[in-house]
Amino acid sequence: MFRLFALLAAFAALILPATVRPEAADIAAAARGVVRVVIMGTDGERVFPVSHGTGFAVRPNRIVTNAHVIREVLQDDTLRIAIVPPDGDGADYGKVIAVSSAKDLAVIETTGALRLPALTVAGGVASDGDEVAAVGYPMNVDRAQGLDLSDLFRPQPPVKSRGFVSGTRPSRDFDSVLHTAPIARGNSGGPLLDGCGRVVGVNSFGTTSDDGSDAEFSFAVSNRELLPFLKSAGIEPAVNAMPCRSMAQLDAAERERLEAEQAAARAKLAQRAETDRERRERARLEAQLSVMDDRENAMALAGILLLLAAGSGFASWNLRAADDGGKKMRIAGALAAVAAVASLAVWFTRPGLDAIDRRVADAMAERPESGDQGVAPDSAGAADLSCSIQPDRSRIVGQPPKDLDFGWNPDGCVNGRTQYGFADGKWTRLFVPNDEDTISVNSFDPETRVFRTDRFPLSQSAMARAREARAQYKAPTCGAQNAASELGEMQSGVASMLPQQATERLVYSCQPKRD
Incomplete structure (x- = not known):
């Protein structure tokens, strides 16, 4: 499974244009699940801290830290572990449920009601040059703040620092991530986070300079070690091997998508307008030819009827002296009248030039372009x-x-x-x-x-x-x-x-x- 995550992450790295700078909101969100791990002793009358480190939740009641942070508890059963969250009402107790000294990893289970937001573990490994963030409780910051040992049991937000990955390499028999995010004693067991606030390593130790000052370079236990360790402990953390993009990148991509859709819509409208123009021109030409033909036919028919009316009228005039009592004259006269009225009717009902516009409109309405409506039927309905x-x-x-x-x-x-x-x-x-x-x-x-x-x-x-x-x-x-x-x-x-x-x-x- 880990190899699959690594392959997905490697493929994602090929398609992303650049690494993502850790966003403050993502680091702050992850920091909600970062705790101070305090080793407590007692002399029978009072409880006092012996040492402390950092841990982070991978499940609401499961906390990862370094094995060396809880080493004293494994050696002395009179010592206890306190889990101090970064926010809230107070601390809780914990017990060790899994440990690998060779990998410098351990898992602590909370024994009380404390529940923490679990961090997501990155499915891939960190790459050279990636910007990362370390979150934890360095002792030198506690000293600079003037905190005494009793203050270790009071919830406080962890310290965040940024740096860059300088490579992955085996060290102390486990795979580690070398990075430049400043850490100090007390950071041990804290998470090393990528740009989306996902865990890419567990901070373990740092190099020291010649004058004995705190670390200049730091080492974190790689996810290549963390994920198999959690699996062997029966813990399934949230794992995400998808590409990490900042909200700024996402918003920019969304703007580009909207602009592309708008440009496509404008081009579609322009194409539709051009198609409609061509259709309208064809329809107008056809309507003009049709109307002119109809007008000419009507005028010809009106002329024929007029000639028939004239001929019938002339015949009626000539038959006025017939000895049939005027029957033939009346028939010819009636035929002349009907032909004259029909001629006038045909003449005045012939298509006018305004019929061209009506026929163009009818043609446009009867022949809509197929597949060009653009809106799904009932798109806003149930x-x-x-x-x-x-x-x-x-x-x-x-x-x-x-x-x-x-x-x-x-x-x-x-x-x-x-x-x-x-x-x-x-x-x-x-x-x-x-x-x-x-x-x-x-x-x-x-x-x-x-x-x-x-x-x-x-x-x-x-x-x-x-x-x-x-x-x-x-x-x-x-x-x-x-x-x-x-x-x-x-x-x-x-x-x-x-x-x-x-x-x-x-x-x-x-x-x-x-x-």
């Missing part, structure tokens, strides 16, 4: 849809998502049970879960049938405020009167608390299900 993820339009930093089913109703009722709100011309639904510190904003465009999810990871304190705001309203029943507009207004309070930019965007293209 639909039972199958939605497929669009990787080229998405930014996927966590576990790659699966395709989904989406039942849409024009009143905003989704799948017959979830009401969407309508505000500012958009259909949206905000989800504020109790078991995850991430807010999701789902949106759907009935015209284009595009479903989208934007994810906003928050700190525990920010998430608590968002949950309080969400508790202030109850979503209307699906399909209730004015439900869409009411929910659109209700959600505005939570929406105002979201960061300016999401860290993950999932875009799906939806099509009607086939029977």
Whole structure:
């Protein structure tokens, strides 16, 4: 499996134009799952820290760190492990459930109620020149802040630093990543992150300069070691081997896509206009010929009838003295009158020149261009849809998502049970879960049938405020009167608390299900 991820990552590297600079929002999101690992001792009267390092969650209650961080616990059963999160109410205890001293890796399981947002592990290996970020709790920063040992049990945000990958190489019997992100004692066990906040290594140790100062170059245990180690421990982390693109790159690609679609639409309209012009010219020429033929035929017929009327009138005049009592004269006179009236009728009902325009309009209406309508029938109506993820339009930093089913109703009722709100011309639904510190904003465009999810990871304190705001309203029943507009207004309070930019965007293209 790891080889497959590596191949996918290598292929992705070939198609990407450049490496991605780590985004602050992604690193901050990953840092929510980075903890201080404190080794605790006791003298019977008080509890005191013996040493500390860093760890990060790969499952809500599973934490990866270095084996050397917890070595003392393995050697002395009177010592305990404290897990101090970066945010929240306090620490938790942990126990070692897997360790590999040869690979300098260990897994700790929390024993209390603490649950952490798990970091995603990159499916591929880091490449030379990639910019990376190290996250952890260096001791020299603690000393500079004037923190004493008791402060180690108080939640504090980890320190973030940036650098570049200088290569991958075997070291101390395990595969490692050499990088220049500054770390120090206390960073051991912390994650080394790529541009999307995914783990590419576990920081382990650094080089030292001649004067004994802290590391100038650093080594992290490579994912080539981490993923097999987690598998052997029975742990399945979230793994993502997809290309890493920044939101700026994604937005630029989306703008290019929209511009290309607009240019194609303009070209299509121009082509349609040219086609219509040619059709109209052909129709006008045909109409002119047809109208002129009809006019000439009508005029000829009117002339013939007029001659018939004149001849019949002359005959009637000559028969006035016939000894039949005027019968033949009356017949000839009647025929003359009918022929004269018919001649006048044909003359005045002959097609005028304005008939040309009417016949052109009829011809254009009767012969529309096939396949040129451009809009799917009932595109904004109720639909039972199958939605497929669009990787080229998405930014996927966590576990790659699966395709989904989406039942849409024009009143905003989704799948017959979830009401969407309508505000500012958009259909949206905000989800504020109790078991995850991430807010999701789902949106759907009935015209284009595009479903989208934007994810906003928050700190525990920010998430608590968002949950309080969400508790202030109850979503209307699906399909209730004015439900869409009411929910659109209700959600505005939570929406105002979201960061300016999401860290993950999932875009799906939806099509009607086939029977």
